[in-house]
Amino acid sequence: MARGRRPLSALCPGALTGEGRAVDTTGYGETMDRAHGLGVSVLGITSPNPPVGAVALDARGQVVGEGATRPPGGLHAERVALVEAAGRAHTVVCTLEPCNHTGRTGPCAEALIEAGVKRVVFGHSDPTSPAAGGADALRAAGVEVVQLATVEGALAGWLHRQRTGRPFVTWKYAATLDGRSAAADGSSRWITGALARADVHVLRSQVDAIIAGSGTVLADDPALTARDVPGRAGERLLRVVMDRRGRVPATVRALGDGSLHVTGDHDPADVLDQLAGRGVVRVLLEGGPTLAAAFYRAGLVDEVVAYLAPALLGAGPAAVGDLGIGTITDIARLHLIDVTRIGEDVRLTLRPAPRKAA
Numbered sequence: 001m002a003r004g005r006r007p008l009s010a011l012c013p014g015a016l017t018g019e020g021r022a023v024d025t026t027g028y029g030e031t032m033d034r035a036h037g038l039g040v041s042v043l044g045i046t047s048p049n050p051p052v053g054a055v056a057l058d059a060r061g062q063v064v065g066e067g068a069t070r071p072p073g074g075l076h077a078e079r080v081a082l083v084e085a086a087g088r089a090h091t092v093v094c095t096l097e098p099c100n101h102t103g104r105t106g107p108c109a110e111a112l113i114e115a116g117v118k119r120v121v122f123g124h125s126d127p128t129s130p131a132a133g134g135a136d137a138l139r140a141a142g143v144e145v146v147q148l149a150t151v152e153g154a155l156a157g158w159l160h161r162q163r164t165g166r167p168f169v170t171w172k173y174a175a176t177l178d179g180r181s182a183a184a185d186g187s188s189r190w191i192t193g194a195l196a197r198a199d200v201h202v203l204r205s206q207v208d209a210i211i212a213g214s215g216t217v218l219a220d221d222p223a224l225t226a227r228d229v230p231g232r233a234g235e236r237l238l239r240v241v242m243d244r245r246g247r248v249p250a251t252v253r254a255l256g257d258g259s260l261h262v263t264g265d266h267d268p269a270d271v272l273d274q275l276a277g278r279g280v281v282r283v284l285l286e287g288g289p290t291l292a293a294a295f296y297r298a299g300l301v302d303e304v305v306a307y308l309a310p311a312l313l314g315a316g317p318a319a320v321g322d323l324g325i326g327t328i329t330d331i332a333r334l335h336l337i338d339v340t341r342i343g344e345d346v347r348l349t350l351r352p353a354p355r356k357a358a
């Protein structure tokens, strides 16, 4: 099955089940889901541009074109769908408001008008200037415009980056049923099964950067690549090693081509700002527990993906280090977005609950 056709939830956990999923009263909900699936299929290759999906329908409502954002400099999703539709597009359903500015490609709103599209259904408003205003331009040209409340899906990272200026951080870890991320001797490889490990490679292929701490790199020497994901060589993936005391030698596998060795004292926020400056939109934080705790305490974890194995260790480090929580009333709660069985393991996708005001 082509990646764009795989169920959205298989590639972007929680994309279909996220909060705020509204009841569809427009009749375009299924087509919007299809457009979201197309956006998911290009996660990790469009940054700093948004991973948008678009579906073109003819006057009878039949799909005549599909598109997803091409890598920077290439066509936007709406244009790809219009090319495939070859003049038959009556309605275009897209996950993001069509852009209204001339960047490396012309405005999508103009392309839709020129193609004679009668109706545009979009999910999220474009918060960026000068790209915003596409809906108004379409309306001014007599095109019917409908905004459909929908999940953020593949756009979650990009929308977060527009709102906060920082990349969207997914903290991923694997643990036993008793929450251990490594054995007492520090070994942690293969807590989960082969299918869960393959799923991690898909997660890596959907981000722009992976961050690991010196403790993990020294203990496991991980390559931090997205191997074995069809069509994704992972050549755009930036591997970041946070190594305060400069203990990590340049010979480790994570510090090969396309890597950033951050030494000296630095806040997680500073590192994320540095990555934002390099066009990074989505980050996978692969720990270990000390670095995960530092990001969590700073309020910089936006999503958690936990792989839980049906196994016990009884001793060894916990999945996350000290969060500064001394009493149960301060417990850090998360919202459960998705639960998926992967082989013998379970993948949980969660979002941290808003923190209580001090």
Ligand SMILES: NC(=O)c1ccc[n+]([C@@H]2O[C@H](COP(=O)([O-])OP(=O)(O)OC[C@H]3O[C@@H](n4cnc5c(N)ncnc54)[C@H](OP(=O)(O)O)[C@@H]3O)[C@@H](O)[C@H]2O)c1
Binding pocket: 172, 173, 174, 175, 180, 181, 182, 186, 187, 188, 189, 191, 212, 213, 214, 215, 216, 217, 219, 220, 242, 243, 244, 245, 246, 247, 266, 267, 268, 286, 287, 288, 289, 290, 291, 292, 294, 317
């Ligand atoms: N099961 C899993 O999912 C998983 C994932 C990753 C790792 N692990 C396991 O976790 C163990 C390693 O744990 P760990 O906690 O030592 O690894 P870690 O979190 O990867 O590394 C911790 C180190 O990161 C450095 N660091 C750089 N900037 C920092 C900052 N702003 N805040 C805090 N630390 C910063 C510190 O180095 P300095 O000491 O120089 O200050 C710190 O000692 C290994 O056994 C590994 O196998 C398990």
